[in-house]
Amino acid sequence: MRLLLVEDDRELRVTLREALAVEGYEVLTAASLADAMAQLAHAGNLDAVLLDLGLPDGDGEELLQALRRERSTPLIVISARQVEGQKIRLLDAGADDYLVKPFGIGELLARLRVALRHRGTVAQPAVTMYRRAGLEVDLTAHRVRRDGADVHLTPTEFKLLARLVRQAGxxxxxxxxxxxxxxxxATEQTHYLRLYMAQLRSKLEAEPAEPCVLLTEPGVGYRIAEPG
Known part of the structure; x- marks a missing residue:
């Protein structure tokens, strides 16, 4: 699912983007009202919007109004403002939820799932921890271990492994x-997959030539064996 994250605080924007990516979301980001408006106009289908109010070139409420004129996309306000009257006004204007900073990532993800469910979309929590045959993958901590020892993966290797882990089995x-x-x-470049799967197996499988974790489904794709 594709989300638009509108947040001018760079550190928070990066943190939220990475946490959402771990959960399997494709995250578009904007740091200003103008950028957010442009994303809204050209991004195509969006499944949800996370919206900060205090933007450098205007108030996020303008984006909410623009969105509601055209779409029913779930929108959650994320703001440090705690004035009850403003919360009520924004919820009445079409916001699905209002989350006050600071907040926990777990709570944000849960509220996002609720907002999506209210629009008929069921988003299950992604698998972020995987253990099998001495392999341990923690997507949240960005850590991979084999038999208790840390394994270094390239960014692409980790991204490929994470994609499989999120749909383990x-x-x-x-x-x-x-x-x-x-x-x-790149959807026709299957040699990329063969190359990187071979690299992952060499690092993660006890017997790379006879894998028991990273499995091939001939003519279809790949899967990572169910944890256990």
Whole structure:
């Protein structure tokens, strides 16, 4: 699912983007009202919007009004402002929820799932911890271990592994993996997958030639074995 995150605080924006990416969301970001308006006009389909109010070139409430004139996309306000009257006004204007900073990532994710569910979209919590056959993957901590020892993965290797972990036990097609890891323009480049899967197996499998964790579904895609 695709989200638009509107937040001018760079550190918070990066933190939220990374946390949402771990959960499997594709995150577009904007640091100003103008940028957010442009994203809204050209981004195509969006599944949700996370909106800060205090932006350098205006108030996020303008974006809420623009969004509601055209779409029913779930929108959650994330703001340090705690004035009850403003909360009520924004909720009445069409915001699905109002979350006061500072807040926990877990609470944000739960409220996002509720907002999506109210619009008929069910978003299950993603698998972020995986253990099997001596392999431990913690997507939140960005850490991979094999038999208790840390394993270094390249950013692309980690992104590919994370994509499989988020759907542990399920087959992910070649096209889906290529689109999610390398982008929509790479969906025919299956040699990327073969190369990186071989590299992952060499680092993570006890017997890379006879993998028991990173499995091939011939002619379809790959899956990571169910945890256990």
């Amino acid at each position: 399920q087959v992910v097609t070649h096209r889906r993996l290529l689109a999610d890891v390398w982008g929509a323009d």
